[in-house]
Amino acid sequence: MTILTNCDIFSGDEVLTRQSLALRGGLVHLCGEEIVRPSEIVIDLKGASVSPGLVDLQVNGGDGILFNDDPSLNAITSVVNTHRKYGTTSICPTVFSAPIATMKQLLWSCLEFKKNDKAEAVCGIHFEGPLINPEKAGAHEPQTFDLDEIISFYLQSAKLIPTIVTLAPEIVGNSIIENLSKSGVIVFLGHSEASYATALEAFSAGAVGTTHLFNAMTPLSAREPGLVGATLDSKSQFSLIGDGCHVHWSNVKRSLRGTNRGKAFWVSDANSLAGSEADTGVIAGKTVTKKNGVCVNSDGILAGSCHPLSTMVKRSVQQGGIPRTEALRMASLYPANVICRAQKLGRVSEGCIANLLITNNEIEVIQVYFDGKLCVFE
Numbered sequence: 001m002t003i004l005t006n007c008d009i010f011s012g013d014e015v016l017t018r019q020s021l022a023l024r025g026g027l028v029h030l031c032g033e034e035i036v037r038p039s040e041i042v043i044d045l046k047g048a049s050v051s052p053g054l055v056d057l058q059v060n061g062g063d064g065i066l067f068n069d070d071p072s073l074n075a076i077t078s079v080v081n082t083h084r085k086y087g088t089t090s091i092c093p094t095v096f097s098a099p100i101a102t103m104k105q106l107l108w109s110c111l112e113f114k115k116n117d118k119a120e121a122v123c124g125i126h127f128e129g130p131l132i133n134p135e136k137a138g139a140h141e142p143q144t145f146d147l148d149e150i151i152s153f154y155l156q157s158a159k160l161i162p163t164i165v166t167l168a169p170e171i172v173g174n175s176i177i178e179n180l181s182k183s184g185v186i187v188f189l190g191h192s193e194a195s196y197a198t199a200l201e202a203f204s205a206g207a208v209g210t211t212h213l214f215n216a217m218t219p220l221s222a223r224e225p226g227l228v229g230a231t232l233d234s235k236s237q238f239s240l241i242g243d244g245c246h247v248h249w250s251n252v253k254r255s256l257r258g259t260n261r262g263k264a265f266w267v268s269d270a271n272s273l274a275g276s277e278a279d280t281g282v283i284a285g286k287t288v289t290k291k292n293g294v295c296v297n298s299d300g301i302l303a304g305s306c307h308p309l310s311t312m313v314k315r316s317v318q319q320g321g322i323p324r325t326e327a328l329r330m331a332s333l334y335p336a337n338v339i340c341r342a343q344k345l346g347r348v349s350e351g352c353i354a355n356l357l358i359t360n361n362e363i364e365v366i367q368v369y370f371d372g373k374l375c376v377f378e
């Protein structure tokens with residue numbers, strides 16, 4: 001129905017210069033020399049870049065909403081729309097160390113949302129905690145929990161929707177990690193004091209990744225490489241909060257070297273202050289203040305970020321020196337891989353869902369297409 005012309009397309013693999021592509025039935029169709037039908041709308045992108053819509057696997061909220069406080073269907077709709085303005089077209093709604101009633105409500109809301117979601121605005125769900133180490137809680141409010149009840153809930157969730165669980169292996173043990181992994185739960189390690197050996201055993205038991213590498217975990221030190229070292233030595237994937245505040249660019253670049261390329265992906269870890277004019281909010285019972293783009297709670301602890309994923313792409317290129325195509329893959333193709341959706345999301349290739357991000361040379365978002373249609377924002 002819509003033809004985009006005069007654009008550079010980043011397919012996920014390579015950049016194709018001065019191309020055209022058609023968006024038909026909500027899917028991408030590469031045009032080549034095909035003749036445009038009279039009924040089709042032609043949009044001249046004047047040399048702008050077309051990239052896959054961004055995929056964010058850790059979104060706690062946005063524009064004043066925090067899923068921990070409001071896990072409703074309306075909240076999901078609102079947060080989806082907020083992040084879409086910045087080029088994120090698929091999210092995993094996330095709660096951090098929430099009571100099980102909140103987690104159940106979020107799951108129900110996601111399932112309701114997905115009844116009318118063929119373009120995958122919600123591509124999964126992420127439960128970060130409460131099975132974490134209280135010593136590495138960060139901004140989480142430690143919860144009391146019934147372990148058996150939570151495990152059976154995770155197993156149920158994974159049957160219904162791609163389900164990421166972040167847990168500390170030293171808290172749950174490897175038999176539970178093995179059980180969850182074999183049943184389809186995508187197990188990530190995080191908020192953990194795991195030693196190098198414990199972390200490697202957890203990866204052997206089925207954990208496939210590490211959440212926000214470097215933050216809230218055992219660091220890489222002389223005689224104890226910790227969860228950071230184990231992650232970089234294993235085949236597991238890992239997320240990074242690429243806002244330039246959570247992790248030094250030197251560490252980001254170190255983690256992307258050699259065989260680790262392709263394992264790392266950005267997450268926003270966005271809180272209620274993302275996409276919001278407000279400078280303060282309440283997160284896990286504590287006042288959080290946004291200052292110079294950094295969110296810190298009243299204990300002086302980083303409490304998520306206020307930036308959408310596109311900011312991480314832009315900053316990682318402009319401040320961190322990450323190649324633009326790799327920075328984009330880390331926000332699209334690689335996270336789509338984590339949830340096994342890379343056939344449809346995170347690429348601009350024939351038959352993929354037509355969720356697209358249009359950027360200029362400065363990597364600023366100038367247009368967003370969702371389900372093959374140009375998004376118009378208020």
Ligand SMILES: [Zn+2]
Binds near residue numbers: 096138191212216
């Ligand atoms: Zn966290």
